[in-house]
Amino acid sequence: MTAVEAGNDDIRRIEAEAVPTRFARGWHCLGLSEKFKDGKPHTVNAFGQKLVVFQSGDGRINVLDAYCRHMGGDLSQGTIKGDEIACPFHDWRWGGDGRCKKIPYSRRVPLRARTAAWTTMDQDGLLFVWNDPEGNPPPPEVTIPRIEGATRDDWTDWVWTETIVNTNCREVVDNVVDMAHFFYVHYSFPTYFKNIFEGHVATQIMKGTGRQDTRPPAKDGEPRLLGNDSVASYHGPSFMIDDLTYHYDTMDINSVLINAHYPIDANSFVLHSGIIVQRTDKLSGPAADEMARKMSSFILKGFDQDVQIWKNKARIDNPLLCEEDGPVYQLRRWYEQFYVDVADVRPEMVERFEFELDTARPVEAWKKEVEENLARKAAELSASTGRPA
Amino acid sequence: MTIRPDNRLLDAPMQPVTCRRCGAGVEVRKASWHQTSVQWNADAAGTCQERRAAGPGVFPGCAALRDSIVQAALDGEIAVPEES
Numbered sequence: 392m393t394a395v396e397a398g399n400d401d402i403r404r405i406e407a408e409a410v411p412t413r414f415a416r417g418w419h420c421l422g423l424s425e426k427f428k429d430g431k432p433h434t435v436n437a438f439g440q441k442l443v444v445f446q447s448g449d450g451r452i453n454v455l456d457a458y459c460r461h462m463g464g465d466l467s468q469g470t471i472k473g474d475e476i477a478c479p480f481h482d483w484r485w486g487g488d489g490r491c492k493k494i495p496y497s498r499r500v501p502l503r504a505r506t507a508a509w510t511t512m513d514q515d516g517l518l519f520v521w522n523d524p525e526g527n528p529p530p531p532e533v534t535i536p537r538i539e540g541a542t543r544d545d546w547t548d549w550v551w552t553e554t555i556v557n558t559n560c561r562e563v564v565d566n567v568v569d570m571a572h573f574f575y576v577h578y579s580f581p582t583y584f585k586n587i588f589e590g591h592v593a594t595q596i597m598k599g600t601g602r603q604d605t606r607p608p609a610k611d612g613e614p615r616l617l618g619n620d621s622v623a624s625y626h627g628p629s630f631m632i633d634d635l636t637y638h639y640d641t642m643d644i645n646s647v648l649i650n651a652h653y654p655i656d657a658n659s660f661v662l663h664s665g666i667i668v669q670r671t672d673k674l675s676g677p678a679a680d681e682m683a684r685k686m687s688s689f690i691l692k693g694f695d696q697d698v699q700i701w702k703n704k705a706r707i708d709n710p711l712l713c714e715e716d717g718p719v720y721q722l723r724r725w726y727e728q729f730y731v732d733v734a735d736v737r738p739e740m741v742e743r744f745e746f747e748l749d750t751a752r753p754v755e756a757w758k759k760e761v762e763e764n765l766a767r768k769a770a771e772l773s774a775s776t777g778r779p780a
Numbered sequence: 781m782t783i784r785p786d787n788r789l790l791d792a793p794m795q796p797v798t799c800r801r802c803g804a805g806v807e808v809r810k811a812s813w814h815q816t817s818v819q820w821n822a823d824a825a826g827t828c829q830e831r832r833a834a835g836p837g838v839f840p841g842c843a844a845l846r847d848s849i850v851q852a853a854l855d856g857e858i859a860v861p862e863e864s
């Protein structure tokens with residue numbers, strides 16, 4: 392039984408300020424870099440703008456504002472010519488540094504022929520772009536850490552997905568602290584949960600156990616899932632690396648999961664998932680690739696479950712938390728650092744905060760729920776077959 | 781965006797705890813024996829021996845501080861609500 396506090400009969404109002412019009416300072420992943428290396432310019436709608444992504448002849452991947460400063464042509468509909476992107480309207484040539492290098496039909500390039508250029512980073516097969524409303528270069532201490540398995544032969548290649556979600560991206564970040572939704576929305580069973588926020592990194596440490604009522608039981612000879620161990624960190628506002636191990640009765644499966652997004656505008660974002668799986672003696676060759684694909688479709692299902700909630704829910708700045716909820720307010724305090732000028736980042740946004748959740752009550756309640764679900768299923772089965780379960 | 785206070789802190793605020801090993805001062809709240817919130821500041825991070833000795837990557841927490849918090853709870857220096 393939940394104790395109900397009595398005494399205050401005022402109705403609690405949901406409060407929500409307007410969504411921020413500014414976009415987070417930080418590295419954002421645009422997906423697999425390979426996708427941008429096909430010799431064509433690509434349109435990316437991000438940070439409330441239209442961008443052109445193109446690989447210049449020197450191999451670098453560049454990101455510019457898509458609209459040509461001449462007469463507004465869309466560079467992402469243009470052509471790559473050598474190291475430059477050529478506008479489809481009048482063929483002005485723009486370099487990756489944002490400068491107009493050449494106008495084939497003119498003797499000289501006018502002054503101030505410079506457009507917005509974003510700093511990019513091609514690392515571990517992923518393309519990152521640095522967004523900073525103040526226009527400063529990326530400080531080295533906030534760089535995205537290397538993902539060792541991504542370039543190693545004993546790990547699979549990335550299995551990558553991209554989904555457009557029509558809500559403000561704070562919803563996806565909130566998941567970092569929301570333990571209970573993993574049970575109710577994603578049908579998993581957390582047994583340990585801790586958050587640590589420090590500097591530009593927000594971490595979630597979670598252990599879970601297998602849940603018999605929502606997954607088909609392992610058939611004879613199939614490995615049986617016992618539980619999972621996960622350490623997931625957001626490095627900045629949008630890129631989460633999750634070291635995730637699944638424990639089976641016969642083996643462990645090590646994987647790295649990416650959960651990343653970039654804002655399209657204030658009310659939509661592109662949600663990415665990526666996964667690599669370590670090959671082992673027990674999980675070798677195509678079996679590992681198959682496992683990565685399976686896990687990827689499982690994650691996609693998870694996104695879909697979140698989206699169903701997000702589509703219908705209210706934005707809420709004053710969530711009413713019980714003691715078994717995670718630190719939503721402190722997470723948002725951490726997240727705020729990316730939405731203010733560097734000079735306005737306050738100590739409280741970056742100082743270390745730890746929150747270890749007491750899972751005793753949730754685990755007790757969820758065990759009961761799982762047992763009830765199993766009993767109901769068994770009863771339904773025996774009713775339909777006429778045999779006792 | 782306004783930074784809002786956690787509704788749970790209204791009934792029971794964070795309370796100061798000092799690490800018995802290094803003297804680092806942090807703020808702590810316990811909603812039960814197994815729930816713990818720890819708010820560090822720059823001074824504490826600079827003082828904590830385990831924090832300073834830690835390499836790159838996530839620092840999971842300081843064992844000495846953890847013990848000090850448990851002791852502070854046992855000694856009644858920080859409140860721990862009774863289980864209902």
Ligand code: FES
Nearest residue numbers: 459462464478481
């Ligand atoms: S608008 Fe781009 S070249 Fe004229």
Ligand SMILES: [Fe+2]
Nearest residue numbers: 566572576697
């Ligand atoms: Fe979720």
